[in-house]
Amino acid sequence: MRPGWLKGVLLAALVTATLLYLGCHRSVVQSHSEHRHIDHMAIHNDSVHGQRMEKMAANIEKLLQAVNKLQPEAVRLAKADDKPREDKKDDKVVVKKLFPNSLLFKKWGEGLSEEEQKEAEDLFVKYGYNAFLSDRLPLNRDIPDTRHARCAQKRYPADLPSLSVVLIYLNEALSIIKRAVRSIIDKTPASLLREIILVDDHSTNEDLQEKLDDFIALIHEERPGLLKRVMHKEQLGLTQARLSGWKIATGDVVAILDAHIEVHVQWAEPLLARIKEDRTVILTPVFDRVNYDDLTVTRYGPSADAFDWALWCMYESFRPEWYELKDESLPAKSPAIMGILVADRKFFAEIGSLDGGMKIYGGENVELGIRAWLCGGSVEVIPCSKIAHIERARKPYLPDLSVTMKRNALRVAEVWLDEYKYNVNIAWNLPLQNHGVDIGDVSERKALRKRLKCKPFKWYLENVYPLLDPLKDLLAYGALINPLKPDLCIDQGPVPGSTPILYSCHYFAPQRCYYRTNGEIYVGGIKSHTYNSNRCLVDPGGGLYPALYDCKIATQKKFHMLWDFKQGSSIQNRVTKRCLEIAQGEDSYYHLIVQRCTGQIWNIQNYIAERAPRG
Numbered sequence: 053m054r055p056g057w058l059k060g061v062l063l064a065a066l067v068t069a070t071l072l073y074l075g076c077h078r079s080v081v082q083s084h085s086e087h088r089h090i091d092h093m094a095i096h097n098d099s100v101h102g103q104r105m106e107k108m109a110a111n112i113e114k115l116l117q118a119v120n121k122l123q124p125e126a127v128r129l130a131k132a133d134d135k136p137r138e139d140k141k142d143d144k145v146v147v148k149k150l151f152p153n154s155l156l157f158k159k160w161g162e163g164l165s166e167e168e169q170k171e172a173e174d175l176f177v178k179y180g181y182n183a184f185l186s187d188r189l190p191l192n193r194d195i196p197d198t199r200h201a202r203c204a205q206k207r208y209p210a211d212l213p214s215l216s217v218v219l220i221y222l223n224e225a226l227s228i229i230k231r232a233v234r235s236i237i238d239k240t241p242a243s244l245l246r247e248i249i250l251v252d253d254h255s256t257n258e259d260l261q262e263k264l265d266d267f268i269a270l271i272h273e274e275r276p277g278l279l280k281r282v283m284h285k286e287q288l289g290l291t292q293a294r295l296s297g298w299k300i301a302t303g304d305v306v307a308i309l310d311a312h313i314e315v316h317v318q319w320a321e322p323l324l325a326r327i328k329e330d331r332t333v334i335l336t337p338v339f340d341r342v343n344y345d346d347l348t349v350t351r352y353g354p355s356a357d358a359f360d361w362a363l364w365c366m367y368e369s370f371r372p373e374w375y376e377l378k379d380e381s382l383p384a385k386s387p388a389i390m391g392i393l394v395a396d397r398k399f400f401a402e403i404g405s406l407d408g409g410m411k412i413y414g415g416e417n418v419e420l421g422i423r424a425w426l427c428g429g430s431v432e433v434i435p436c437s438k439i440a441h442i443e444r445a446r447k448p449y450l451p452d453l454s455v456t457m458k459r460n461a462l463r464v465a466e467v468w469l470d471e472y473k474y475n476v477n478i479a480w481n482l483p484l485q486n487h488g489v490d491i492g493d494v495s496e497r498k499a500l501r502k503r504l505k506c507k508p509f510k511w512y513l514e515n516v517y518p519l520l521d522p523l524k525d526l527l528a529y530g531a532l533i534n535p536l537k538p539d540l541c542i543d544q545g546p547v548p549g550s551t552p553i554l555y556s557c558h559y560f561a562p563q564r565c566y567y568r569t570n571g572e573i574y575v576g577g578i579k580s581h582t583y584n585s586n587r588c589l590v591d592p593g594g595g596l597y598p599a600l601y602d603c604k605i606a607t608q609k610k611f612h613m614l615w616d617f618k619q620g621s622s623i624q625n626r627v628t629k630r631c632l633e634i635a636q637g638e639d640s641y642y643h644l645i646v647q648r649c650t651g652q653i654w655n656i657q658n659y660i661a662e663r664a665p666r667g
Contacts, residue, residue: 155445156182160345175225180444181312181344183225189347191227191234195440197317198340198351202381203436204318212324213304214246216397218297220290221252221311226259228312228442230267235314237275244320246303249280250311251296254287289412289456290391298397298405307394309439314342316438323394323437326383331396332429334420336389337437344445354380354435357390360580361479361523363418363461365390368519370433383432387517388421392439403427404500407463409492413453415460422468425516426506458482463491467498470509475523479580481530481564483658521582528567528619529578530657531559534634537642544576544587550600552589554634554644565589565656571614571626575600588613589632591625591646598632598646619659622649 150169151157156176161169172184197204217236221229229250236248250268252260268279282296294308305327307320323335336357341350358368369375370384403423410416421431447453458480465473474484482489513520532542541563543555552575557563566574566586573589588603591612606613614626623632631649634642 156345179225180446181442182347185347186225186227191231195314195349199436199438200380208321208325212244215244215320216247216301216303216306218249218308219311220293223255223257224311226263232311232313239315239317240320247280249297251282251293253293254284291406291410291416295406306397309392312442314440319437322434327396331399334424334431335394335434336392337439338435340440342440342442344443349440354433356386358387359418361475363415381436383434386431386433388418391417410460412456414457415464419464425512427504459489462489467494472509472522478523478529519581525569527569528656528659531563532565532654532656534654552598552600552644554642567617573615591628591630593628596645621653623654
């Protein structure tokens with residue numbers, strides 16, 4: 053038994069005795085104060101109380117003496133405990149990290165029990181973000197105001213248009229939807245917010261049934277009829293979900309958002325004010341990123357919503373004239389939108405809303421941007437409107453979104469890109485003719501374009517998005533294969549690094565090569581924009597192996613970067629006269645080399661016969 057424990061017991065006894073003593077003494081005082089007539093019995097009681105108090109005092113004195121005797125020994129033992137001892141264990145409980153390789157626990161999750169870790173990881177796998185943490189955060193949590201300082205100083209008209217907000221979701225965490233709704237209600241003036249429309253694209257989560265109904269009923273106690281709900285009987289995809297919400301909206305302006313968002317303060321007013329000025333603009337707010345692991349908000353500055361030839365979205369700088377204004381609070385022109393859009397409800401209908409022929413995911417936002425510009429409208433980013441958007445670790449719809457993205461991109465190209473549609477085929481490594489992808493019926497969309505008297509895509513490239521580089525001088529593209537080893541393809545090799553290699557064919561971007569009319573061969577993809585640079589295949593002029601260099605650097609340094617090639621022939625450098633070939637090394641593996649030509653030939657996946665040089 054540790055003396056420290058005994059000391060504690062004795063001290064507790066001392067305190068108890070003292071309290072009893074004081075309590076007894078107080079009762080006697082109260083007895084005397086409450087009774088003015090003291091009889092014999094009262095005197096007797098006082099005598100008994102006095103004896104008891106004397107006894108207690110004696111007992112307390114004994115306890116104090118015992119404690120004082122033990123105190124030096126207790127102090128000595130305490131000091132001994134403070135000395136480092138090899139066999140002494142840390143009192144802190146160390147919990148095993150069950151998922152050290154999970155993206156969720158890279159920076160977050162310290163101190164969770166094993167049971168909590170399991171729950172958090174299960175929810176993360178299910179949703180692609182930290183639903184475990186979301187369930188424990190307030191629905192009305194504070195997020196930082198990340199707007200430019202000038203935004204807070206702006207004043208907006210009192211007679212702004214009314215607003216309908218559409219939130220689309222598929223198997224979203226219930227707390228995430230609740231927080232989105234709460235933030236919209238709390239940060240949108242009640243006089244402007246007509247309704248919030250929840251569009252469920254056939255979710256299977258039980259939480260999104262009765263529990264969501266209960267939440268809606270609770271909101272209706274505060275704002276009767278504010279929330280509306282649309283439920284798809286089958287999964288139709290993002291485009292159809294957005295259309296379903298827009299069709300039942302009644303506000304002057306419709307904002308179509310994801311459900312995994314939180315709006316910032318005064319997010320709606322700058323959007324509504326801009327549409328009041330010009331009903332033909334399609335608007336997008338500026339996103340801040342909500343980290344999928346700790347759900348903290350990271351500020352993003354305003355950027356243009358752009359795209360490459362595969363029609364994948366990307367952020368890009370605005371046109372130079374916007375920066376010359378030196379005011380980050382001003383609206384800025386953008387080639388497209390990133391997915392979240394705000395538009396005049398009736399104008400949105402006039403230009404064809406969204407293409408209902410799109411499948412599941414991807415391309416619909418780029419299509420809307422192109423169509424708006426070509427058919428009488430425009431697209432702008434509104435920096436003073438900020439929305440915090442959760443960055444998922446994975447998307448909920450398909451494991452490989454490129455399947456529908458490719459199909460939708462080809463559909464956009466067929467309707468809107470005119471003679472430039474071949475760029476989409478090249479970006480997806482598809483033949484220019486007979487690509488074999490079913491893009492659905494586009495006759496209605498082509499009729500819409502004709503009815504609206506839309507401009508040609510050439511006008512868009514010249515006036516809206518001149519940074520997009522038409523790949524007009526390509527002769528061939530795709531994987532380069534030597535028939536001596538048809539299972540191996542030229543590959544860009546390790547990155548960073550500058551040595552191309554042979555690798556088992558998988559036909560993805562690292563193995564895509566491009567041969568241009570000027571003799572350059574790009575390896576590892578081709579860029580879609582004029583501000584980018586590609587990597588050119590180079591014969592160093594000595595040694596055994598070829599190299600890859602930034603084409604601009606290779607040109608400046610006058611590296612040997614021009615080659616002669618025809619389908620089914622050799623690849624020969626125009627200056628060194630050496631050929632790109634393969635050879636088996638001492639390690640028994642085949643290697644990509646440059647040497648005196650031995651007659652080896654190459655084939656490329658897609659050869660553009662009509663552009664091939666005549667010989």
